Amino acid sequence: MLKYSLILTLLASVLMADDVEYKGNIGVEASYYSHDIPNKRSSVSALHIEAEWKKSFENAQFVVKVKGVLDSDDKERRYVDFNDLYYKYKFEDSDLQLGRSTRFWGALEFYNHTDVFNTKDRLDDPFDYDSKIGAWNVAYTKYFGDDELSVIVKVHEEKQRIQDPKSVYNYFPLPYDDDLLTQESRNRPSFFLKYSGTSEDIQLDYSFIYENGYDEQRYMSVVEGNLRQNAYLVNKLLGFATLVSGSTIYKTELSYTFSSDDKVSDYAQIGVGLSLTTLSMEVMSFLRGRLLSLAKTFFTSSITPAPLLSMVGNTA
């Protein structure tokens, strides 16, 4: 109750302030699925609302982003969430951010396995990997020209809700209980140390991240006839980079996870991408103990500046 009172007070103060920059959009989702699975809906219709308010001060910024979904059938998909609700104070060459926020990490276009900061929002479009649940965190970033070093502390693990049993996206054989099981307390901090740099001599951007805390991936267990998610502690090393050579762009994402849970082995993930003027291809490998699976390839029309814009414009 106190949390929501605080949120509403902060939101009201932002909305009522002068010089507030705001934007938003309203969308209608309507889809039909041809299937013969019993007790599953064939169609989905929902209203989506996204709004963002930004108040800038001389050395600070206050940001509120809210997302609302109203599904005509699925009661689980009737929710409002403040994914970004943070205050950022800017020093001369650094900044301090407090609050709830989403972060977007990675270099590849299709799927980013280094994008581990937030829990994915499975109530929204399950194929939109950028649909996330905001995380409460404190972050300090020091800038060195185009390079930056961040220390981020996530202070709470978010639970993950899913669509109701009649949704085709709910494929669980047992009822799902969203009450998260954690190896230690749900408020056990997860620490992230991130360094991002840009090469002076070649066209290269790179980032390295170390995490000590809860893994973004989770496993399921059956508790009293219900499926529940388990969050486990890891030490994780991540890296991603983009290199431009001539008119070709090379991208890679790498990660290695040291699990501290007996039920999960250490695992590695590798993703590489290549973008030419008329072709974009990405290959991802997922290794858990031994090489298991997953190689995906896709093609897009182009990745050069202007066509990229038109491609994204169509998507948006």
Added chain:
Amino acid sequence: MTKILLTTLLTATSLMALTNLEIAKKADMATDGFVSSISKTKMILVNASGQKSVRDLLMKTLEGKNGDKTISTFLSPADVKGTKVLGHEHVGRDDDQWLYLPALKRVKRIASRNKSGSFMGSEFSYEDIGNQNYQKYTYKGDPEIVTFKGMKCYKGVRIPKDKNTGYTKQISWVDTKNFLIRKVEYYDRKRTLLKTAVFSGYKKINGIWRVGKIEMKNHQNDKATILIWKKDKVNTGLSPNDFNKRVLKQ
């Protein structure tokens, strides 16, 4: 009569005494020295049937010895609002360019070698938008004195040095009075006329000449793009920190 003839002769001699390179150097100097600028620009895209779409841009530029730094932010319409392009020019190597699209939420490094690619779907290429430093060209032949819209101009040929250029040559019209560029014709790799840019609305801001309007007409697809500078400030106090990658996400 003798006085008039002498004056005409002297004027003609002084006009013709300049080489294409010297004219280009003076044209560069006429608009250089703004240190940094912040401009609000209207970009009007005109398709072959004359239909127009309008975009508003905020353009920030910082002059540098080794190339300018620029950041362009789309202010409208809503579908491109917040899109930002950051460019760091370099002498002797490919420029650095990054793109931030609100829909992707990540800063993307983009290939700058494709200089002939369209800048934001307009008839301007990245090459046209970038710094037109006179050292980026070699100059051919002697300048001609011609009249363009009632103004006496030096007409000369310049050839881009960059091997990734989209042009085989450009013909420029430079005002003989103040060395401001009035018109440029761009010839494609097949050596045929591709585009014509007409520069107008020049005004002095803090002693620096600034262009007010550029109309770029593509002769091969009949499309055009008009850039109009609505607000323009120079010596704005921008620093290199205002052109760091982190600015794209703010």
